[in-house]
Amino acid sequence: MRKPLRSLLSSPVFWRGAVSIVAFVILWELGARSKQWMAPELFVPLKEMLGAMGFKKDYLPWIGVVPAPSTVLIAWIAVLGQGGYWQSWYMSLFRVMSGFVAAMLIGIPFGLLLAVSRTAQGIGFPVFEVLRPIPPLAWVPASIIFWPTQELAISFVTFLGAFYTIVINVLGGARSIDLHYFQAAQSMGSSQWDIFRRVILPGTLPSIVVGSAVGMGITWEVVVAAEMISGGGSQQSGAGGGLGFFIWSSYVGGSYEQIVVGMISIGIAGFASSELLRWLGRYVTPWLRVR
């Protein structure tokens, strides 16, 4: 964050990372253009050998059919000027954030309640544990039927993606607080409320941060799949239906470069939101920054 540029440029970690990414892009470019520089006949003996072993030739993947990074870049620059692309970004981001924020707002108090009250745990936890193994994507059809709009349905599914992880982390974090902190606080005259506010809450904060970061990752996975399955939601406005739908419609439309554009866009969005959370996490747990 506060690292000056110079120390970044002199860091071997940075250069290793940069070299790794550049090498990956070069290999991809070479692979995608392999039809141009490599005679396909070269592989005939290999294919025949595999064929003799019982593999059908069609089963072999060929990186030559994947769009090259250079063509992807061109396609990307082309969509940058289109409102539909940015609309996709906005819609996915909005769904992720609404689902995620709802999961935080409901999940953190719920997890804390389960942690501090045996009664609440006895009532709430069994239902929670029965529902938890159901993958969020299995909820998509039921969710579309249940919620009045498809927009709410997708947000609900992303909510589920983050909710379970956050609750489990909060619960586990609160339970693993050292008993001695409670005893010390009690000896020094803390009320139950003081103990909750000054021991349980800060003691759980690191787990809340971890749970949120993991939950955020799941949210992006879920939103993309949900958009693909549900057909992207509000079509009537003419706008696209999120980055997941952007990829799917590119596939259906045969624009392979755009598929990759969509994939990388999601990668960037996921990375940026995780980074933001990590930064916020460090900010709220300053004592973990030491050493």
Next chain:
Amino acid sequence: MDMHQPGAAALTRGRILIEDVVKTYPTEGAAVMAVDHCSLEIEAGEICMIVGPSGCGKTTLLNAIAGFHAITSGRIVMDGETLCSAEKPKAEPGPDRIVVFQNGALFPWKNNLENVIFGPVMQGKLARKQAIDKGRAMMADAGLAGVERNYPGEVSSGMRRRVEIVRALMNDPKALLLDEPYRALDSLTKSVMHEALLEIYYKNKVTIFFITHDLEEAIFLGHKVAIMTTRPCRPKKVLTVDIAHPRDYSVLTTKRFRELIEETSEAVHEEALKAFQAGEREG
């Protein structure tokens, strides 16, 4: 008379009487007895060292005084007030008896100064501003100036222990209950900590109930050393250390210190052996 001997000074608070205390843990089958008819008298302002092998039940006794665990029978009285008895088996934890734990219990999310002022602010005894002034002064007194704004995780383990003792003293307790606080420290740090503890003690007279398994530590620090039997725990031998306070590290090389070690080491060794053999059987 030496003013550093307990009872000699005007100190009249912090006298602890442990009377016939029994603690059994119910388990499947037979109940396990952790403390067996244990009686001990701790004078006001005395440093009483409790020596016994690991797992002998000394911590159970400390938890009973602190009010973290109930006793089965007997009575613990502090300054005439019954803390716990058969009728009221669990004492109320309070700022008059502060525990310094084996692994430390400074709140890692609060900086050292915030930790130190926690007690008085919680109890409403001091306004935040006053508590900060007092906390700073006491930290400076204990050689902790400059680390007020650091988190406990940023300072050495020896410093953390000192911060924790200052935090305890900020509550103006009658007694400090220390549960092997220096166990995790290396021996060099430990020797520095012993002198630091005595220095703090000479400035703030409180009763100190100090659990350890280190005989040298016990005789160096204590007015009184109680050697405990291993499970169930009761005093096997109570020794009055007739070396005058204030003490410093030169005491360790005196003839009297060595004599006292020799007098007691056999009793300690016996119990350690018993504990070891019991462990062998269980294992």
